[in-house]
Amino acid sequence: MIVTSPGWTSVRESFFSWYWFRHSFSDVLSAFWLDVKMFLILEAIVLVFALLVALCRNSRAPALFPLRLVATVYTDLFRGIPTILLIFLFGFGIPGLAIKGVPTDPLVLGGAALVLSYSAYVAEVYRAGIDSVHTAQTAAALAVGLTRGQAMRYVVVPQAVRRVVPPLLNDFISLQKDVALLSILGVIEALRQAEIDQGLNFNSTPLVAAALLYICVTVPLARVLDHMQARARRRQQAVMV
Amino acid sequence: MTAVLELRGVTKSYGDRQVLKGIDLTVNEHNAVALIGASGSGKSTLLRCIDLLEDIDDGDVLLDGEVITDPSVDPIKIRRRLGLVFQAFNLFPNMTIAENVALGPRRAHREPKDEALARAHELLERFGLEGRERDYPDRLSGGQQQRVAIVRALATNPRALLLDEVTSALDPELVGEVLAVIRDLKRDGMTMVIATHEMAFARDVADEVCFLHEGLIAERGSAEQILTDPQRPETQRFLRRILETQRL
Known part of the structure; x- marks a missing residue:
């Protein structure tokens, strides 16, 4: 269908040109390293920050009520705002305020927007995991003399994290792609570099090259995810027998 | 005889339902007290209240003479002095x-x-x-x-071990090995409160048997007396039902 369509020849020339692919691939690849680096750094921060948010939301002590409130408002708010809008707000709004000492680097600001947006989702994933660990486990931990905090740390959270690894990896893949949104702040990552090459040569093949690079990372990640889900299923069945 | 655990008029409700309606109980050092009674009679709740996993509504629980249900007492410190074993491990x-x-x-x-x-x-x-x-x-x-x-x-x-129907979730052929452990502990002088459905076992290890019925200890006495010559009709009915599935 595609190959026999009337416009195929021109589309093939502008998107799938082997010549332009080779011409721009090294440019896009070196820009793609920035995506990979950003992804790894942001993901690490998200994993830690989101867990803190989840723990705040799950806290029970009356003294921690303000923290619980802040965490709840945060997740509601940041899950409600489109990620691209957050990146705009952070990347152009914060430098516009011209406050001394506040960074203006688009990598930092855009990265912060991504962290805040993704942490709101990931915190909810953690929270679901924490809630899924049976209260009997907490009771058993308290019965051996642990404090509530220790029960969380040594008994509940380790089990919760193990359970939510598949949905966490799902958010991983999503974040890996959304690093490309930083291009709207002028960060020269793979997508931006591809656009530059596209503009220079009036040929869109560099965009396809960028897409290929994203796939090279996300597909293996997805396979790892499938594998882990299958393993989790097997474990669950083993427990039920 | 030193009282390790003492309960005075302990009450506990979940919403409108009063599960414990005033429990008095003394457990002396090296003694084992067995709690028997139908499911829902309050045995588990009683043990959880002693270990301060549940807040009681009224009454006192004492550990070595100290009121542990007082709000000024840190429940974590108390739990470190007690052991609790759950039905589901x-x-x-x-x-x-x-x-x-x-x-x-x-x-x-x-x-x-x-x-x-x-x-x-x-x-x-x-x-x-x-x-x-x-x-x-x-x-x-x-x-x-x-x-x-x-x-x-x-x-x-x-200081004391609380056992909450520790054999109820086990296949019948695995019950023996767990009961043997508890018998050993009794021989070594461990103070214990044992919620159980195993009547033969209760007769073996318990110095006192308490029959819980609708949130109250309806009858108490030596294991021999409660299990072979119960006085209250509720106790008689309960034991008859149990005996249909178990042999003393």
Whole structure:
């Protein structure tokens, strides 16, 4: 269908040109390293920050009520705002305020927007995991003399994290792609570099090259995810027998 | 005789439902008190209230003469002096058997890791669980898991051990090994409160049997007396029902 369509020849020339692919691939690849680096750094921060948010939301002590409130408002708010809008707000709004000492680097600001947006989702994933660990486990931990905090740390959270690894990896893949949104702040990552090459040569093949690079990372990640889900299923069945 | 545990007029409600309607109970040192009664009669709730996992509405619980249900008492410190074993074992699946046993000593009593693990190995060996220290709980049979749970409760040298229907979740052929452990503990002088459906076992180990009915101790006495010559019609009815499935 595609190959026999009337416009195929021109589309093939502008998107799938082997010549332009080779011409721009090294440019896009070196820009793609920035995506990979950003992804790894942001993901690490998200994993830690989101867990803190989840723990705040799950806290029970009356003294921690303000923290619980802040965490709840945060997740509601940041899950409600489109990620691209957050990146705009952070990347152009914060430098516009011209406050001394506040960074203006688009990598930092855009990265912060991504962290805040993704942490709101990931915190909810953690929270679901924490809630899924049976209260009997907490009771058993308290019965051996642990404090509530220790029960969380040594008994509940380790089990919760193990359970939510598949949905966490799902958010991983999503974040890996959304690093490309930083291009709207002028960060020269793979997508931006591809656009530059596209503009220079009036040929869109560099965009396809960028897409290929994203796939090279996300597909293996997805396979790892499938594998882990299958393993989790097997474990669950083993427990039920 | 020193009273280790004492309950005075303990009441507990969940919403509108009053589960405990005024429980008085004294457990002397080295004694075992068996709580019998139908499901829902309040046995488990009573044990959870003693371990301060549930707040009581009224009355007092005393441990070695100290009122532990007073709001000024830190429940964590009290739980460190008591051991509780659950019906469903509740072992920590993310830890090995030895780590399960050593968790309380390490984290609650701040023992050094090596010391706590060495003692865990020692205790596990004493209860016939040597060689399983590095296994995870799901590799063990139900009977073994429950024995580990008992060892875990013993690891912190509790003043008294609370056992909540510890054989009810087990296959019949695994009940014996767990009861044998409790008999050993009784012989060694452990103070115990045992909620159980095993009447023959209660007669074996219990110095006193209390029959719980609708949130009250309807009848109490020596095991022999309650189990062979119950006075109250509720007790007679309950025992008759139990006897249809078990033999004394």
